[in-house]
Structure formats: structure tokens, C-alpha cells
Amino acid sequence: MWDYSDKVKEHFFTPKNAGAVVGANAIGEVGSISCGDALRLTLKVNPETEIIEESGFQTFGCGSAIASSSVLTEIIKGMTIDEALKVTNQDIANELDGLPPEKMHCSVMGREALQAAVANYRGEEWKDDHEEGALICKCFAIDAVMIEEMIWANKLRTVEDVTNFTKAGGGCAACHEDIEAILEKVLAEKGEKFDATVSTAAVEKVETPAIAAVKTPLTNVQRIKKIEEVLTSLRPQLMADGGDVELVEVVGNTVYVNMTGACNGCQMAAMTIAGIQQRLMEVLGEFLRVVPASEMKKLVNIEGAGHA
Amino acid sequence: MPDIYLDNNATTKVDPAVVDVMIPFFLEQYGNPSSIHKFADGVAKALKKARGQVQELIGAEHDSEIIFTSCGTESDSTAILSAIKAQPNRKEIITTTVEHAAILNLCENLEKEGYTIHRLPVDKCGRLNLDAYKKMLSDQVAIVSVMWANNETGTIFPVVEMAEMANSAGVMFHTDAVQAVGKIPMMLQDTKIDMLSISGHKLHAPKGIGVLYLRRGTRYRPLLRGGHQERGRRAGTENTASIVGLGKACEMAMEHMEYENVQVKAMRDKLEQGIIATVPHSFITGDLNNRLPNTTDIAFEYIEGEAILMLLNKAGIAASSGSACTSGSLEPSHVMRAMDIPYTAAHGTIRFSFSRYNTMSEVDEVLKVMPTIAATLRKLSPYWDSVTNEPVANPEAAFTPTFK
Structure with missing residues (x-):
């Protein structure tokens, strides 16, 4: 089982603001039923002050999804919608004393539900720009979609490049085989071939200029x-x-x-x-x-x- | 009430009698079975006895057909890699969509190396289509690997019949039987099964010990080469204490075979019938007519498995789930997807798996808490109408979150 913090357990076992708010004027529905996480956030916003007076959630999902939803409704109650929009998924995770890397997406879902609800209140259409892939690097919680995008955008060629640009693979290194597989796939799509022996120096260095290693004793x-x-x-x-x-x-x-x-x-x-x-x-x-x-x-x- | 363990398909408690027979091999007879001195003189004999006990349980013709390995996964890998190495001209493998990861991930890897993998689909009840299977058999196929019983649903596949069909087509047959051995009777000498995998910790032996049954005469290439252990078919100093423990566990499984299929089955039946009767919108998955006696896998619609497990755990009950969240993946269990169980149910599947250590009063305990757990989570679910206490009308359409 996951190593959930006491805060996560507390919000899961005794969730706050569960259920739909009656007479809600802001509703956000996000999630992915194939992933097993979906959240409907209902808010009652005072049209004069734009203060969120009531918030409620309905969640189909795991322990941390329910805990993230619950804590989100607590955080935003009493905020103006402008203040609420500043709440990040990291704020949600922090309020829960952290989430396992595999579960960070639950906090992302909370933030997105909030954005969707505010868009709904303002009569705007909310579009999700977030695509989620399989988790590759467990040390830094980096998924496959993110790695693929970075390979495309930055012409990456090696595992080391991927680590430099995304941090993926920079920890325990257990995911290097998976990163190689992604490189192989993306490079094949670009009509190139992945070569594990090619040196990283071949890539345009943007973020980590090479610094010559030193050999002689230094002062x-x-x-x-x-x-x-x-x-x-x-x-x-x-x-x-x-x-x-x-x-x-x-x-x-x-x-x-x-x-x-x-x-x-x-x-x-x-x-x-x-x-x-x-x-x-x-x-x-x-x-x-x-x-x-x-x-x-x-x-x-x-x-x-x-x-x- | 002490905690209730209903996750025996994941692993089992080591039987105290098994622990007892193992201890001398840590403290007294710790010599290497290959050595000629008194620290080892009882070891070879003990290994022979254990081999006989395993042979007896699976009905093998010779005790030399038993090769001790480190686990079920090693046995699976050894079997498949042996078959392709011994028959380099055959580039196809037949398996199913619902195998254990030990087979599926190995096959996926072999696919990258150029092998063609045929994965037999299952129907909504988890059954295979044998006509489709027959058409796949050819002289291009190196090996067929089909599990004897599914770890999630307990569904039993007709491996004896499938091995006959493979044999007639001149194709090797392997079965991953880690869930079946010790739970249902088998007599391998009367079958055409060439190789079979056993995992000790699924039948009250310790973790870290497995068996590959290798029918005499089957062409074979070892995975580990080195010393002469296991007649050179699996090099590496024998895990003596665990082998002795596995032998004892096999003997005890043999003795309890009837108990498993009568009393344990009765507990399982009572639990699943009770749940279906008291929890609305729940159903049993798999082939109800062909299942292991100890396993039930129940889908609770509109709620998610990990959340159910956390509430069960709080009530002192251990089970497991096919939800994506429990494993940290993006999809629910491949077995549920293969059976085309809808997402709203697949994420809420809970497997209860029994052993001879469970009791009827434990079943009553689970039946007491399960309806409340389901109701508690449904109250939170966007697919559930807490006013009518029913799913919302047309749930899949009523709640359609952005990005699907």
C-alpha cells in the first residue's frame, strides 16, 4: 500500500464537504474514467463579492483523489475566485503533507477542477491542455508524455539529455531502459535512429553548458x-x-x-x-x-x- | 477480532509445520549438499524427499522432472527462453491476454527482438476460444504458455486439453500453474504438459522458492549455467531450507486438497453470495463454472478499488484490487480490460482469496462491513445519486468529465 501521510488518511476517512452544493453556480468536472479518477467540484460563489461561500466535491477515485478533493474544498472556502485560481497543485499536496509521486496527479486534478469551475461560473469554456502518460521516473514523478514532448522540442538524443532537460532518470536510474525505449520510439518517428553510444555533446546545449572537468589539484x-x-x-x-x-x-x-x-x-x-x-x-x-x-x-x- | 487475511493469491502465511522442518537446515544441516561431511550428509536426502513430495502433489512420473528454482517468475522465464533457444527456427509464441506479468512482460520484450506473439483474447466471462487457438498452432510456434488458473478471477483454463492440441501439432506447452498447484488436483503424467511453473509462497511455503516441472524428454536449455546442481539444469547452490519447506508444504496441500475444495470453497461461496445479496450494483467476474475454490473477484460499480481497500484495511480486512490506483498505473487490471468490464466497474474490483486458515466467522465479519463501505464511497461518487440511493440515470452520460 502507498505510504500516505496522516493528513491524507484523515481527509480520506473523514472527508470534508462531500456531496454536491445545492444551488451551485460554478461546476467543474474533470478527470479520466480510464485512469479511475474523476471529480465534480460544485461551488456557490457570491456574485457581489465573488467569494466562494460553499464548496463541495464528488469524487470517483482512490484514497488520495478523495483526500485531494476534500482538502481543496477546505482551502478555497472563503477565498475570492481570483485568490482561488492562484491555488496550485503543489499547495494541495503541501496541505496534505505530501503525496507519493504516483499520486501527484490527484492534486493536479483538484487544481483543474477548480479552473473548470471558475470558467463555468464566468461562462467561459475551459480547455484542458494536460495530457498524462505512464509514470516513467518515480524519483521525480515525470511521465512518458512529458519526456516525449521534451525529446521533440529539444532534439534530445540520449538518456543523459533527457535527464538534463526533464530530470527524469536523474535519481535511482532504474528507468533508463524505459527512457531509452521512448527515445527509440520518438527518434524513429523523426526518421532517426537511437544510438546508445552517441555522446551527449552532440546536442545543442541550452541549459547545461559543458564545463571542462578538472584534473590538477585546485587552490x-x-x-x-x-x-x-x-x-x-x-x-x-x-x-x-x-x-x-x-x-x-x-x-x-x-x-x-x-x-x-x-x-x-x-x-x-x-x-x-x-x-x-x-x-x-x-x-x-x-x-x-x-x-x-x-x-x-x-x-x-x-x-x-x-x-x- | 484479529485481522482477517483474504489475500492468499498474493501470498500465503508459511505454515508453522513448514517452518519447523526448515529450521535444522539453517542451524545444523547447513552444509552444502555437494559436500562430503556430516554437516551435509542429511541434506541431499532431504532434497530428495522434498522432490518426491512435489512430484506427488502434481502427479509427475519421475522425481527428476522437478527442478527447483528461485520463484515462479524464474520458472516462467526459464521455460519460455529454453523453448526459443532450443528451437531457433520457430519465431512465434502463443499465450493469452490475461497472463501474469511474468509471462506478458517477457513476451513483450521478445516481441521487440522480433518474435511474433499471439495473445488469445477472452470473452466477458474470461474464457478462451479453443477454435481460434487451434488455428494458431503451427510449426512456426516455439511454445504455448497458458496459465492454469487466473490470479485475479480464479478462472481455470482447459490446459490439459490445450496441451493435447499443442502436442498433436508438435508444439511445446508450458503452463504457469502458480495459482492452481495445491488448490486443485492434478496428474501431470496423464497429460501432454511439457513444462509447469510452481511458486512456493502461494501454498504456505516461503517466498524465494519455485519449481519448474520439465517433462522427461522435453528439449531444454538452462537459464543459469554453472555448477551441476539440479543435474546442470539450474546451476546455483540449492536453497536447501526452502526446498525442504516447499516439500512439506506440498505434502500438506495434498492432505488438505479435499478441505480446500469443500470447506474453503464453502467460505468463498458464502462470502460472494452474501455480498451480491447485500450490496446493490455488484457482480462477480470470471467464469463462475470453472474457478479455483478459494478465489472470488467482485466488481463494485461506481466506486474505486483502492478506496475500498483502505476502508477494508481500516476494518482489519486484507484483500486486493484490480484498480489502476493500487498499482500506480494508468489503466485498471489488464484482466478486467480483457474481459471488457466497463471502467466504472473495473476500477472497483476487489479480490478476496481464501486459504485453509480462514474461518466462517471471518466471512461473517466481512459481510458485516462490506455494505457500509460501498455505501460510504458511493455517497462521494459523482455517478451516485445520494437522494435516491441509486446510480444517477444513465451514469456514463450524466457525468462526463473533461478529457477522457
Whole structure:
């Protein structure tokens, strides 16, 4: 069974605002019955103030779908519809103390139901631009459709390219076979052939400019500059996800960083840090440990710590 | 009431008597069966006994037809890869749409390597069409692999007859019998089945032990080469304690065969009849006339399986579901899709699978909570009208969410 948080269980076992709101003037219906998730959100919006006075949900779906629906109705009650539209799926997941990667789509469904309901209230037609594929990378919750689109859009050719552009495959690496299969399929559609031996350097580097690996021993200043350079090269990817990273200190072989923005508190932060560490080790050619700066005081006495 | 385990097709409790016979092989007779000293002198004899116990349960003619493996999946892979390696000119495989992933994913992979895979469809009751099967048999087919009984619905396939047909056409026949062995009687020596897979943990032996039955004279190529273990047909030091445990479990399954088919079946029947009678809009899936005695798979319309399981779990009841959400995939169980069960029901299928450890009072307990669980979730369902307590009129049309 999934490792659901207590918050998810609480909202599943005792859902809030279940059922349709009587006299609702905003209705959103989204989901996919083939996937086994569908949600009807009904809202009563005060036409004067545009405040959501009542919200109710009806959900056909699993435990986390029901919990996401329930928590969404709680979040938006009392908001104006403009405020409600700012609620992201991450807000829904956060309110539930996180969801397993396979279940993040339940929070997406909640946000979409909300958009659909608001569109319905305003007499607009809501169009879903979101297509969902089979989950490929479980570390970063990246699905097949996303990978395919990125391969098309960025002329990717290798698993490493896919990892650089989507993060898929950057964690445990168990999905590399599946990523290769997708590459093979998309490249065949483009009339090209997937070659596992081709080097990544052949691709136009947009987000991760190659940084020459160093071999000779570095001075501390050179070393820190190099680390900064690597972090700068990774920054666009993090920023694309609404996050950022900042170098705080280097002590011995431990690199302390601050994860900010969306990275801060994100379940994936640990994986991201692992990715940064991997890249740093590749470029600097030495063992380095990347640690959140929040751990700094616990681990070392900075004043007294000399460089190893 | 202690928790109720009704997920025996997933795996079973190891019988305490099985654990007892295994322990000496961890602590005393831990020698390598190939060694010549007193730490090993009882081991070879114990393996021989276990081989005989497995032979007895499946009615094999010779005990040398029993090859111990690590699991059902290894047995399945060994069988199919052996058949294609031994007959390199044959590039086709016949199987069904409702096999276990151990067969389906292997076949899908072989398809990428250029093999043609024929997947026999099933009807709404999960039955195969033998005429269609007969037409597929040819000298291009390397092997037929058809499960003896389906893990989700318990539906039994006519493998004895299908093996005869394959044999007449000169085609090898394998059956994944992990759900059937120990639950229904079999006498392999009277059949034309060439290979059969067993998984220990489905019949109260531990996990990590399996068997490939290989009929004497069947052309064979090992998956693992190395030492002389299992007469060179499956190299690797024997998992002695588990083999001994599996032997004991087979002996006990033999003793309980009648119990399984009378008392266990009675519990299953009472549960499914009770549910159908008390939960509206629920139905049993599979071939009701040809099923394992311990399995029932019930579809609860308009609600989703994982949510049902979570509420069952809260009530102390363990079962499993064919919903997409339980496995993290995008589609409900391939078995339900193959039987063309509508999505609104396929996502709400729950499998209850019994063993000889279950009791009638446990059945009563499940019957007590099931109607409430279904009603609770239906109250939340957009397909359900909580005023009339019926599905909304024309449910599929009444609720049509964006992006289907």
C-alpha cells in the first residue's frame, strides 16, 4: 500500500464537504474514467463579492483523489475566485503533507477542477491542455508524455539529455531502459535512429553548458569558483521548477548549499541535492558531499574547522 | 477480532509445520549438499524427499522432472527462453491476454527482438476460444504458455486439453500453474504438459522458492549455467531450507486438497453470495463454472478499488484490487480490460482469496462491513445519486468529465 501521510488518511476517512452544493453556480468536472479518477467540484460563489461561500466535491477515485478533493474544498472556502485560481497543485499536496509521486496527479486534478469551475461560473469554456502518460521516473514523478514532448522540442538524443532537460532518470536510474525505449520510439518517428553510444555533446546545449572537468589539484579559491560555476550551470533547471540554489560554505569535502524557492521543503529536494552532488563530483573529479546549509551547525564548528 | 487475511493469491502465511522442518537446515544441516561431511550428509536426502513430495502433489512420473528454482517468475522465464533457444527456427509464441506479468512482460520484450506473439483474447466471462487457438498452432510456434488458473478471477483454463492440441501439432506447452498447484488436483503424467511453473509462497511455503516441472524428454536449455546442481539444469547452490519447506508444504496441500475444495470453497461461496445479496450494483467476474475454490473477484460499480481497500484495511480486512490506483498505473487490471468490464466497474474490483486458515466467522465479519463501505464511497461518487440511493440515470452520460 502507498505510504500516505496522516493528513491524507484523515481527509480520506473523514472527508470534508462531500456531496454536491445545492444551488451551485460554478461546476467543474474533470478527470479520466480510464485512469479511475474523476471529480465534480460544485461551488456557490457570491456574485457581489465573488467569494466562494460553499464548496463541495464528488469524487470517483482512490484514497488520495478523495483526500485531494476534500482538502481543496477546505482551502478555497472563503477565498475570492481570483485568490482561488492562484491555488496550485503543489499547495494541495503541501496541505496534505505530501503525496507519493504516483499520486501527484490527484492534486493536479483538484487544481483543474477548480479552473473548470471558475470558467463555468464566468461562462467561459475551459480547455484542458494536460495530457498524462505512464509514470516513467518515480524519483521525480515525470511521465512518458512529458519526456516525449521534451525529446521533440529539444532534439534530445540520449538518456543523459533527457535527464538534463526533464530530470527524469536523474535519481535511482532504474528507468533508463524505459527512457531509452521512448527515445527509440520518438527518434524513429523523426526518421532517426537511437544510438546508445552517441555522446551527449552532440546536442545543442541550452541549459547545461559543458564545463571542462578538472584534473590538477585546485587552490581553495579555484575550487570554490568551480563549484559556483557548476551551480550556475544547473540553476536554469532549478529555476524552471520555481527553485534556486545558493552556495553557503565549503568545508573539507562538504559543500553546504541553501535550497530556496520551490526547492525549499519540496519532497524532491533530497534527490535534487543528490543530482548536484553527482555533477560536482564529475566536474571536480573528487568526492564531495552536498549538504543543506541548515545541517551546517549540527555537523561542524565552522570557526574551528580547518580544511581537510 | 484479529485481522482477517483474504489475500492468499498474493501470498500465503508459511505454515508453522513448514517452518519447523526448515529450521535444522539453517542451524545444523547447513552444509552444502555437494559436500562430503556430516554437516551435509542429511541434506541431499532431504532434497530428495522434498522432490518426491512435489512430484506427488502434481502427479509427475519421475522425481527428476522437478527442478527447483528461485520463484515462479524464474520458472516462467526459464521455460519460455529454453523453448526459443532450443528451437531457433520457430519465431512465434502463443499465450493469452490475461497472463501474469511474468509471462506478458517477457513476451513483450521478445516481441521487440522480433518474435511474433499471439495473445488469445477472452470473452466477458474470461474464457478462451479453443477454435481460434487451434488455428494458431503451427510449426512456426516455439511454445504455448497458458496459465492454469487466473490470479485475479480464479478462472481455470482447459490446459490439459490445450496441451493435447499443442502436442498433436508438435508444439511445446508450458503452463504457469502458480495459482492452481495445491488448490486443485492434478496428474501431470496423464497429460501432454511439457513444462509447469510452481511458486512456493502461494501454498504456505516461503517466498524465494519455485519449481519448474520439465517433462522427461522435453528439449531444454538452462537459464543459469554453472555448477551441476539440479543435474546442470539450474546451476546455483540449492536453497536447501526452502526446498525442504516447499516439500512439506506440498505434502500438506495434498492432505488438505479435499478441505480446500469443500470447506474453503464453502467460505468463498458464502462470502460472494452474501455480498451480491447485500450490496446493490455488484457482480462477480470470471467464469463462475470453472474457478479455483478459494478465489472470488467482485466488481463494485461506481466506486474505486483502492478506496475500498483502505476502508477494508481500516476494518482489519486484507484483500486486493484490480484498480489502476493500487498499482500506480494508468489503466485498471489488464484482466478486467480483457474481459471488457466497463471502467466504472473495473476500477472497483476487489479480490478476496481464501486459504485453509480462514474461518466462517471471518466471512461473517466481512459481510458485516462490506455494505457500509460501498455505501460510504458511493455517497462521494459523482455517478451516485445520494437522494435516491441509486446510480444517477444513465451514469456514463450524466457525468462526463473533461478529457477522457
